[in-house]
Amino acid sequence: MSLSSDRETPLDGLRRRIDELDAELHKCLIERAQISVGIAAARLAGGATGVSFQPDHEAEVIRNVVERHEGSLPLTTVEHLWRELISASLTLQGEFTLHLDGSADLLGMLDLARFYFGFSSDLLPGADAADVVGSVAASECDLGLIALEDRAELPWWRGLSTDGAEVIARLPFLVLDDRPADMPALVISRAVAENVQRDTLVYDARWSGALPGDLMSEGLEVVSFHRSASGVDALLAVSADMSEDEIFAACAEAGAEPDVLRMIGGYSAPIDVEGDADEDFDTALAEG
Numbered sequence: 501m502s503l504s505s506d507r508e509t510p511l512d513g514l515r516r517r518i519d520e521l522d523a524e525l526h527k528c529l530i531e532r533a534q535i536s537v538g539i540a541a542a543r544l545a546g547g548a549t550g551v552s553f554q555p556d557h558e559a560e561v562i563r564n565v566v567e568r569h570e571g572s573l574p575l576t577t578v579e580h581l582w583r584e585l586i587s588a589s590l591t592l593q594g595e596f597t598l599h600l601d602g603s604a605d606l607l608g609m610l611d612l613a614r615f616y617f618g619f620s621s622d623l624l625p626g627a628d629a630a631d632v633v634g635s636v637a638a639s640e641c642d643l644g645l646i647a648l649e650d651r652a653e654l655p656w657w658r659g660l661s662t663d664g665a666e667v668i669a670r671l672p673f674l675v676l677d678d679r680p681a682d683m684p685a686l687v688i689s690r691a692v693a694e695n696v697q698r699d700t701l702v703y704d705a706r707w708s709g710a711l712p713g714d715l716m717s718e719g720l721e722v723v724s725f726h727r728s729a730s731g732v733d734a735l736l737a738v739s740a741d742m743s744e745d746e747i748f749a750a751c752a753e754a755g756a757e758p759d760v761l762r763m764i765g766g767y768s769a770p771i772d773v774e775g776d777a778d779e780d781f782d783t784a785l786a787e788g
């Protein structure tokens with residue numbers, strides 16, 4: 501072998517560094533998985549069974565990723581890697597099935613499911629959103645993924661409750677232009693941890709008349725609505741700082757108090773990475 505072929509070229513040096521980093525990363529991944537197994541054992545020792553989702557901790561993990569991130573790797577690539585790790589960690593803690601809203605665009609649903617819940621999770625398509633709510637409510641620790649439409653064909657959220665299946669997350673979690681897996685959706689489960697912290701609460705609100713037109717300026721986001729002969733059902737997202745009395749007062753200010761107001765879960769608010777989330781709600785559509 502000649503002397504020149506023994507000398508490391510700059511390219512060889514870069515590849516050697518990638519190999520070193522891969523070994524370090526792999527060691528960290530092995531340790532992370534061992535810790536997940538430890539969490540599962542500690543929960544079992546404390547009398548818990550099955551998976552318990554900690555959506556607030558998951559949000560914190562991704563918030564930390566966003567804060568630390570720099571350089572040329574796309575943020576959504578890093579987000580996806582961490583989502584895969586969190587899903588693997590959940591799978592190590594117990595079996596669960598992810599029920600998919602079969603009435604939504606199939607490719608968009610599959611993209612979302614794989615981006616957020618990885619390739620190890622067990623997927624099961626349901627007929628529609630109401631079917632997913634029923635399956636998740638009847639399970640011990642399954643998850644459901646339901647696509648959000650401004651105008652819903654059915655008020656599927658009527659089947660949610662805080663002692664059954666409830667809303668635990670809103671996707672996409674990172675609001676970015678041109679991101680992959682960008683179908684708006686809610687995640688539901690009955691296996692959410694008891695002490696979970698959420699900054700946004702979700703309500704089932706019903707009016708026998710029309711939907712008040714200006715709820716948004718009162719701090720109430722209409723995530724979805726359904727109009728029928730008996731009135732309007734709305735899925736409202738509201739800051740967790742607002743009491744139910746304040747919500748009634750804000751609705752009255754916007755036009756009318758709802759006949760029904762029922763808390764049906766909550767989530768950690770998505771992060772608007774570019775600072776220009778499009779929260780425009782088509783009030784003309786709701787009023788017309």
Ligand SMILES: O=C(O)C(=O)C[C@]1(C(=O)O)C=C[C@@H](O)C=C1
Pocket residue numbers: 536539552553554555557558561585586587589590
């Ligand atoms: O914090 C926990 O309890 C964990 O199990 C860890 C972890 C993670 O892998 O980061 C996994 C699942 C939870 O939903 C949240 C976070």
